[in-house]
Amino acid sequence: MTEDPDNPAPFGGFAEDQQRAHYHGHRDRLRQRFIDGGGAALQDYELLELILFRLLPRRDTKPIAKAMLARFGSFSEALGAPTHLLEEIDGLGPTAVIDLKVIMTAAQRFARDQIPDRPMLSSWAELINYCRSQMAFETHEQFRILFLDKKNKLIADEVQQVGTVDHTPVYPREVIRRSLELSATALILVHNHPSGDTSPSPADVQMTRAIADVATPLGITVHDHIIIGRSGHSSMRALKLF
Incomplete structure (x- = not known):
């Protein structure tokens, strides 16, 4: 059976419990920080983590977010990077990259829609x-x-x-x-x-x-x-x- 690079098969038994303990509590804490303080309370890699949580539900997304920033230099450049370069990041498969591009397009559409009624x-x-x-x-x-x-x-x-x-x-x-x-x-x-x-x-x-x-x-x-x-x-x- 071929493994989905975006959602690899979970670990079994004790290893699975370790994997859950490794990052699931971290996800809850990061979400709570966002609820309490909004985006200003998070660093760029943490905001990327929040985005990746939904795209990669069975992966530790912190190293992926940090690798994206190290490769591309900033939050905006990470989301705006070409598809083929994003797919070179370990842990990002084609499905997750497409989802990132959807988010980027939504952000562009939001910015565009703020313009028409203002000089x-x-x-x-x-x-x-x-x-x-x-x-x-x-x-x-x-x-x-x-x-x-x-x-x-x-x-x-x-x-x-x-x-x-x-x-x-x-x-x-x-x-x-x-x-x-x-x-x-x-x-x-x-x-x-x-x-x-x-x-x-x-x-x-x-x-x-x-x-x-x-x-x-x-x-x-x-x-x-x-x-x-x-x-x-x-x-x-x-x-x-x-």
Whole structure:
């Protein structure tokens, strides 16, 4: 019989009792700490443990959570890591990895749903956090556009193109066409650099200027072009590149 890597067969007899004693009491204590103090009461590996409890009911999840953080560097990077790299973590099988990706997608959807009724430009920190949650850990470049109305509220957030690890083709004509379809009066352009280096390339600058040159006469403002990396970001407006 083949063992499920996510849920291995339990130990028998005395060994099974030892396994239960090893981590079941720990799980109860960790849950209680969360009930008493919320997420702020837990370290990153402990919060990962809580998530993994449900995914891996018959495993000690502490070493798995710590291995994820050691491999990927942070809680967000652990959840956002590519599927094939997560499957390299001892104790994480395909089923658990899919479940982690469902949780990551739910977190992204939650962040997106917080945006529409608030001006996008009211908080720079919220804007950056939102963009990071959506694309910081993608392994290929994405070019997305936040379409805004005259009050700078979000009309739509759309991924326009998905490229390779270091290039995404962008067509200014298509950007403007979609802006007019949505009656957008302002845009925030966003793309990610999977390499982690958020410095704008000459092609990034040229493309941004081309979009702004076409948008401005039509009454559409390009507020910024933000480049997102795993550990930082760059604002082309702040860098005065267009």
